Amino acid sequence: MADKKKDREKTWEKVQMKAFTAWVNSYLNRRGKKVVNLETDMCDGILLCDFLEIVTGGKYKNVQRGTEILRVHKIQNVNIALTHIQGDLGVKLVGVGAEDVVDGNIKLLLGMLWSLFRRLRIQTINEEDKSSEEGLLLWVKKVTDVTKESMSTSLTTLSTTVWRSLL
Numbered sequence: 001m002a003d004k005k006k007d008r009e010k011t012w013e014k015v016q017m018k019a020f021t022a023w024v025n026s027y028l029n030r031r032g033k034k035v036v037n038l039e040t041d042m043c044d045g046i047l048l049c050d051f052l053e054i055v056t057g058g059k060y061k062n063v064q065r066g067t068e069i070l071r072v073h074k075i076q077n078v079n080i081a082l083t084h085i086q087g088d089l090g091v092k093l094v095g096v097g098a099e100d101v102v103d104g105n106i107k108l109l110l111g112m113l114w115s116l117f118r119r120l121r122i123q124t125i126n127e128e129d130k131s132s133e134e135g136l137l138l139w140v141k142k143v144t145d146v147t148k149e150s151m152s153t154s155l156t157t158l159s160t161t162v163w164r165s166l167l
Contacts, residue, residue: 045079076098093112
């Protein structure tokens with residue numbers, strides 16, 4: 001039972017890693033940069049600062065760049081990013097420190113990226129003066145335009161297709 005739960009958690013972690021890697025890369029590719037592995041590629045803070053500069057239009061001073069930077073410089077870089085995330089963007093980060101990112105703590109890194117995603121993407125949704133989450137749900141409903149009749153027809157078509165493919 002415990003093994004199944006761990007397997008599910010690992011699977012969910014991989015899904016999140018893939019999704020957030022794609023999201024971060026959708027911005028980093030503007031500078032010709034790319035994250036391959038969140039655990040290792042974000043640990044020096046350079047790509048994290050690059051990502052934040054792109055999404056906010058800002059420019060960070062004092063970011064230590066290079067291929068061989070010391071741990072203290074990595075921590076400084078991540079602190080620059082965290083200060084901006086919490087201060088300028090107003091994202092509340094609980095229990096996430098620069099050392100956690102530098103050490104590759106994937107759970108905390110994913111939590112930080114989720115908080116950033118929520119702030120930068122979801123909270124910018126404005127649909128008929130609704131809150132961000134309510135606006136998102138209303139937008140999805142409009143885009144999908146699902147009614148009981150269309151859902152019933154779609155399910156019937158899907159069922160027929162599945163049964164035919166099994167015969």
